Amino acid sequence: MKDYVRKIHEASMAVPLDGRSMELRHKVVDMLECAQRGHIGSSMSLIEIMRVLYDDILQFDAANPRWEDRDRCILSKGHGCLAQYVMLADKGFIPDSALSEFCANDGLLGGHPSANKIPGIEVSTGALGHGLSVGLGMAVDAKMRGRDNRVFVIMGDGECNEGSVWEAAMSAGKRGQDNLVAMVDYNKYQSYDETSVVQELEPFADKWIAFGFHCVEVNGHDVEELRTALKAAPAVPGKPTAIICHTVKGKGIEFAENDLAWHHKSKLPADDIAAMRKCLEG
Numbered sequence: 001m002k003d004y005v006r007k008i009h010e011a012s013m014a015v016p017l018d019g020r021s022m023e024l025r026h027k028v029v030d031m032l033e034c035a036q037r038g039h040i041g042s043s044m045s046l047i048e049i050m051r052v053l054y055d056d057i058l059q060f061d062a063a064n065p066r067w068e069d070r071d072r073c074i075l076s077k078g079h080g081c082l083a084q085y086v087m088l089a090d091k092g093f094i095p096d097s098a099l100s101e102f103c104a105n106d107g108l109l110g111g112h113p114s115a116n117k118i119p120g121i122e123v124s125t126g127a128l129g130h131g132l133s134v135g136l137g138m139a140v141d142a143k144m145r146g147r148d149n150r151v152f153v154i155m156g157d158g159e160c161n162e163g164s165v166w167e168a169a170m171s172a173g174k175r176g177q178d179n180l181v182a183m184v185d186y187n188k189y190q191s192y193d194e195t196s197v198v199q200e201l202e203p204f205a206d207k208w209i210a211f212g213f214h215c216v217e218v219n220g221h222d223v224e225e226l227r228t229a230l231k232a233a234p235a236v237p238g239k240p241t242a243i244i245c246h247t248v249k250g251k252g253i254e255f256a257e258n259d260l261a262w263h264h265k266s267k268l269p270a271d272d273i274a275a276m277r278k279c280l281e282g
Contacts, residue, residue: 076131158190173212
């Protein structure tokens with residue numbers, strides 16, 4: 001990890017979490033306890049991004065999830081779906097009881113989001129690298145139909161190794177698709193190593209700018225920074241927006257932060273769940 005990126009990462013680690021962020025993390029741990037499995041690291045790094053989107057930015061109608069003029073929110077890194085599920089329940093798209101059936105054979109919520117089953121899910125994701133392309137298509141369609149809704153696509157930093165991400169970025173820049181917002185959960189780790197070791201992304205912001213995006217970088221756990229960046233989009237008319245969110249994998253669960261062993265767990269004993277709760281209560 002480059003020195004200046006490490007400094008930004010350390011700043012993300014230092015951001016304190018407020019009561020709402022802790023409450024949402026508690027709900028994620030409740031789901032993990034029920035299923036005894038899940039992507040812990042990726043879900044925890046996403047909480048503030050998803051929180052600000054659903055609390056402050058997205059236009060939606062939970063009673064009418066297919067409302068034509070809604071904003072579209074695509075979680076391209078579908079394995080982080082726990083963070084989106086808690087927001088869908090919070091906003092009334094799904095009942096709270098569905099959270100306790102996460103990954104159950106007869107439950108609504110799977111380990112990756114399904115658009116065919118879950119109200120509020122726009123695209124079934126999990127095969128990485130597709131969300132920005134699908135989001136671009138939705139953004140183009142909205143412009144063609146004269147609608148003013150926006151499309152927000154949340155990707156992982158490891159996902160940005162995929163060539164399809166940059167094909168979509170190139171097309172979005174060429175089209176001047178200013179109703180498209182690409183957000184990257186830049187937690188500096190992917191499933192088996194640091195992102196910089198697997199495939200260096202830096203200079204990351206310069207890449208988005210070169211593809212025709214207006215690009216800003218924020219602390220992805222600072223709610224006010226996220227609100228400011230998202231409320232400003234599109235900051236430059238005629239340009240899509242990229243928001244690089246510097247986050248911490250496993251944020252809030254101190255022993256899991258930046259620990260690749262906590263990317264995903266298929267067995268979570270009661271001791272692990274208790275340890276997570278202790279971190280959040282502290």
